[in-house]
Amino acid sequence: MLKSEFVEASEKNSELRKEIKELTEKLRLADQRKDNAQKQVLVLGKQQKAGPFGTVKGLRTSPAIIPDESVNPRLAKILEKVAVQRELIVALANSNVKDMLEVWFTNIKRVGIPNYLVIALDEKIAKFCESKDVPVYKRDPDEGIDSVARTGGNHAVSGLKFRILREFLQLGYSVLLSDVDIVYLQNPFHYLYRDSDVESMTDGHNNMTAYGYNDVFDEPAMGWARYAHTMRIWVYNSGFFYIRPTIPSIELLDRVANRLSQEPHSWDQAVFNEELFFPSYPGYDGLHAARRTMDFYLFMNSKVLFKTVRKDANLSKLKPVIIHVNYHPDKLPRMKAVVEFYVKGNKDALKPFPDGSNYL
DSSP: OHHHHHHHHHHHHHHHHHHHHHHHHHHHHHHHHHHHHHHHHHHHOOOOOOTTOOOOOOOOOOSOOOOOGGHHHHHHHHHHHHHHHHTEEEEEOOOGHHHHHHHHHHHHHHHTOOOEEHHHHHHHHHHHHHHHTTTTOOOOHHHHHHHHHOOHHHHHHHHHHHHHHHHHTTTTEEEEEEEEEEOOOOOGGGOOOOOSSSSEEESOSHHHHOOOOEEEEEEOOOOOOOOEEEEOOOOOEEEEEEESSSSHHHHHHHHHHHHHHHHHTHHHHHHHHHHHHOOTTTOOOOOOOOOOOOOOEEEEEEEHHTTGGOOOOOOSSOOOOOEEOOOOOOOOHHHHHHHHHHSSSOOTTTTTOSSSSSOO
């Protein structure tokens, strides 16, 4: 009996020790979270009381990081010459997009934008840019990136930018990341708010799809509760966005680059939006980044142009900042037609093209 009671007491003590250990760990984690919150307050500013009703606004703009030129001294010297007020347009290009690249930088020059840079992903593009007096940066060899850069298609090359852009942010520069299937009609830096970590053009084509709407899902079998309200927004375009040198911005680049390296069949734009928008939930910590959607009539995608704007007498008089031929595979002829329409005044230049395109 004594032996049985001793064993029973030992088991209870073991369970108590386990419970104490679990409670201690929970307290440690709680203190850690509190400590992190307090440290963040110290970084962002002193604690303060809330003001009167209707006057309180949360912090929207994350502070910029301290630049670290040791990350890439050669790039730092180039950016000192090219950037204006520590911001610039950056595009990645290989020989597969040479013709589009020429339309891209020709119109940037025409508009008079001085702060832009091409990241050449192969030697031919580097020499081509130099021959056209276009600011160019050829990265140091990195086989992990270079194998894709030399031969990759549009989507493959697009995924590289999240790894490459990190150095620009670490050096303390804001970047307006640009695909090359874009025609510049005005200086985009005159139309940015600069109040968020990420400011992006949208794939949306009207106020609802671009800026968000309440989408009601109907399930009649639920009876009284048949209507479920959901929030929807069309994705940000990962081919044209302004990103500031902040901790949330760099975390975004890291998250996207990490997922793309582990998910080779994932589309970079889908991953970009998932990391930017998905909230925290059990087993996942969401990104705490501020974001802003650009005006879809100023930063216009090609669906808006070809389905709506060119057919509307008033809208067709507007002058966009840029037009991104992202919705159509026949990119080069449409880019040239955009130049004819908006720059050279040929009002028939857009008429030959269908609204959409043949499914490929």
